[in-house]
Amino acid sequence: MNLSSYNVDPSEISVSGLSSGAYFAIQIQVAFSASIKGAGIIAGGPYDCGGQMSYINCMFTNSPSITQSISNTNLWSGNEIDDIKNLTKHKVYMLLGTSDPLIGASVMTQLYKYYVTDGQFIPSANVVFKNDLNAGHTFPTDFDSIGNNDCGSTSSPFISNCNFDGAGAILEHIYGPLKPRNNGALNGKFIEFNQGEFLMNSSAYGMSDTAWIYVPKSCSDGALCKLHITYHGCQQSHEKIGDKYIKNTGYNRWADTNNIIILYPQTVATNTIDSTSTDRESIPNVNGCWDWVGWYGGDFDVKSDNNLNSGTIYTFIVKAISSTGTESIASNSVTAKTIGNSPAVAMPNGLIATYITGNWITLKWNSVLDVATYNIYRNGNKVVDVRLTSFTDTCLKPATNYRYQVSSEKDIIESEKSIELKVRTLTLNVCFNDNNYNHIISRRAKSQYELCTTC
Numbered sequence: 294m295n296l297s298s299y300n301v302d303p304s305e306i307s308v309s310g311l312s313s314g315a316y317f318a319i320q321i322q323v324a325f326s327a328s329i330k331g332a333g334i335i336a337g338g339p340y341d342c343g344g345q346m347s348y349i350n351c352m353f354t355n356s357p358s359i360t361q362s363i364s365n366t367n368l369w370s371g372n373e374i375d376d377i378k379n380l381t382k383h384k385v386y387m388l389l390g391t392s393d394p395l396i397g398a399s400v401m402t403q404l405y406k407y408y409v410t411d412g413q414f415i416p417s418a419n420v421v422f423k424n425d426l427n428a429g430h431t432f433p434t435d436f437d438s439i440g441n442n443d444c445g446s447t448s449s450p451f452i453s454n455c456n457f458d459g460a461g462a463i464l465e466h467i468y469g470p471l472k473p474r475n476n477g478a479l480n481g482k483f484i485e486f487n488q489g490e491f492l493m494n495s496s497a498y499g500m501s502d503t504a505w506i507y508v509p510k511s512c513s514d515g516a517l518c519k520l521h522i523t524y525h526g527c528q529q530s531h532e533k534i535g536d537k538y539i540k541n542t543g544y545n546r547w548a549d550t551n552n553i554i555i556l557y558p559q560t561v562a563t564n565t566i567d568s569t570s571t572d573r574e575s576i577p578n579v580n581g582c583w584d585w586v587g588w589y590g591g592d593f594d595v596k597s598d599n600n601l602n603s604g605t606i607y608t609f610i611v612k613a614i615s616s617t618g619t620e621s622i623a624s625n626s627v628t629a630k631t632i633g634n635s636p637a638v639a640m641p642n643g644l645i646a647t648y649i650t651g652n653w654i655t656l657k658w659n660s661v662l663d664v665a666t667y668n669i670y671r672n673g674n675k676v677v678d679v680r681l682t683s684f685t686d687t688c689l690k691p692a693t694n695y696r697y698q699v700s701s702e703k704d705i706i707e708s709e710k711s712i713e714l715k716v717r718t719l720t721l722n723v724c725f726n727d728n729n730y731n732h733i734i735s736r737r738a739k740s741q742y743e744l745c746t747t748c
Contacts, residue, residue, distance in 0.1 A: 333463030390428030
């Protein structure tokens with residue numbers, strides 16, 4: 294079903310997230326700061342960190358530089374992102390467990406410096422940094438739920454009873470004192486809705502076809518309500534752990550008594566690599582993480598359009614859609630022309646790898662109007678021309694990097710080549726037929742003694 298409409302106060306919208314969801318919440322907070330009131334960040338790092346370096350340097354015990362992130366934030370203000378003056382009014386609650394093996398204190402300290410001391414985007418009085426909770430990489434609650442872990446655990450579903458109400462701490466810091474939460478049966482409804490309504494071909498961007506929302510009864514009845522959007526972490530989507538993040542993090546208990554709608558967007562794991570993915574992250578998003586590293590394009594942390602042809606005029610309008618599907622009158626149009634000369638034949642876009650094995654790769658791209666032939670390039674050399682918008686490249690080497698581009702051709706005139714897609718074939722499993730002694734000597738197996746001593 295499509296998402297219904299509700300009476301939401303546009304000045305009372307906030308975000309939160311754990312892990313990749315924390316990074317994504319920061320991106321939404323900064324890029325759309327005019328629409329956001331505050332953010333709750335559990336185990337995340339500096340804005341644009343994944344845009345500056347490999348994601349590995351934004352994790353563990355590293356201390357990622359924030360110099361370029363601060364510079365970009367100032368440079369992009371009012372263009373690629375909303376005016377940074379909006380951030381001065383934001384409330385931010387930062388939370389990190391002392392036993393978190395994935396995001397160290399040094400990473401979140403850099404986030405604090407980005408917000409407050411170095412970036413000076415948000416006053417220190419508006420930011421809380423709780424870093425004394427003995428917790429792992431997890432969402433902390435103060436109640437037991439099905440499948441939750443010990444507080445110090447870092448394992449699925451990454452939700453733990455830590456005798457600390459993380460959801461409540463975040464919501465009360467952002468919105469101020471709230472009415473006591475509902476610890477009993479909730480009065481509202483959990484609704485699964487069509488997330489694809491807002492994004493065509495959603496799985497190509499790592500988004501699930503459906504998402505969830507919790508709507509208190511008062512909000513269903515038309516009361517003016519707040520909206521909190523919370524982004525799950527890697528391996529926490531509905532695809533991975535069912536409704537545990539949706540129902541067991543504690544947000545709904547507070548929402549039920551305080552007129553707060555809770556939106557739970559959902560990712561999906563992908564085994565594809567987008568042609569616009571950054572050079573650093575040409576790997577599939579198999580854990581269903583939110584894009585904070587550039588899996589689905591280099592503009593992952595700004596509000597912009599890409600995959601456009603040079604020298605071409607584009608017109609943008611916005612329409613509102615009601616719960617019944619009725620469209621509003623279009624907004625005033627905005628017209629922009631990309632730099633460069635207009636191509637005689639348009640370039641194909643949307644190049645992705647839809648399937649990858651050890652020996653072959655299947656490619657797919659968007660069609661170009663009035664074009665019947667497409668040229669496939671591998672590692673800079675033309676391989677073949679095809680009439681379909683897909684192609685399977687075979688007889689490839691396992692565990693090998695390949696680069697692909699596609700061009701369109703009309704009346705012997707060829708377009709520019711598409712943005713390059715980098716793909717690595719999978720490693721084939723090798724079967725060794727040998728005795729146990731040789732397996733251990735060759736380090737293909739461990740002895741019982743080794744297994745015990747490494748526990």
